[in-house]
Amino acid sequence: MAGGNRNSEVMQSIYEGYSRGDRAPFFAAMAEDGRFGFAARREDIDFAGMWTGHKNIAESLTKLAKRFQWQKFRCRELIADGDRVVALTGGEVKCLVSDCVMPFDMVDVIRFRDGKIVEFVEYFDSAFLRDVVAAQAKPKSLRRQAAPKARKKAAPKRAAKPPSRKAKGKPKKRK
Numbered sequence: 583m584a585g586g587n588r589n590s591e592v593m594q595s596i597y598e599g600y601s602r603g604d605r606a607p608f609f610a611a612m613a614e615d616g617r618f619g620f621a622a623r624r625e626d627i628d629f630a631g632m633w634t635g636h637k638n639i640a641e642s643l644t645k646l647a648k649r650f651q652w653q654k655f656r657c658r659e660l661i662a663d664g665d666r667v668v669a670l671t672g673g674e675v676k677c678l679v680s681d682c683v684m685p686f687d688m689v690d691v692i693r694f695r696d697g698k699i700v701e702f703v704e705y706f707d708s709a710f711l712r713d714v715v716a717a718q719a720k721p722k723s724l725r726r727q728a729a730p731k732a733r734k735k736a737a738p739k740r741a742a743k744p745p746s747r748k749a750k751g752k753p754k755k756r757k
Contacts, residue, residue: 589694590662597657613698622708627715651676653683667692
């Protein structure tokens, strides 16, 4: 498991750099034809999906950095076995458009070959992030600043009573 230990050290270095906003350790460890991505649909989030090669990966990270910035980041757990590493990461991320800070957790799955990262995928609550990104796309005047106050439901209106069918006077007897 020597490879697992070395890969674990590489990932720790990447995460330490990441927490400082330094991408250099990441790109130094990434193979030139390596694949990096966010497990979400690119139709929903423009920086999502898989990106191949340093130039394209840098493009996706630049798109991400225009919208979000880590306020706190840490790797909570790192599991390495041979050429595979799984990391539980996260912290607090700031949405640069709305200035809101929110907790954000990820699971990173990384595959190494010959000491270089060949695949790195980040898994997260993509539906939540899709909704945040969609809200950013709206003009500020249409964004909800705060949750609307709950309204009391009006009591349902009762239907008017149908007109009475009783004839006035005494009822007639049937023969």
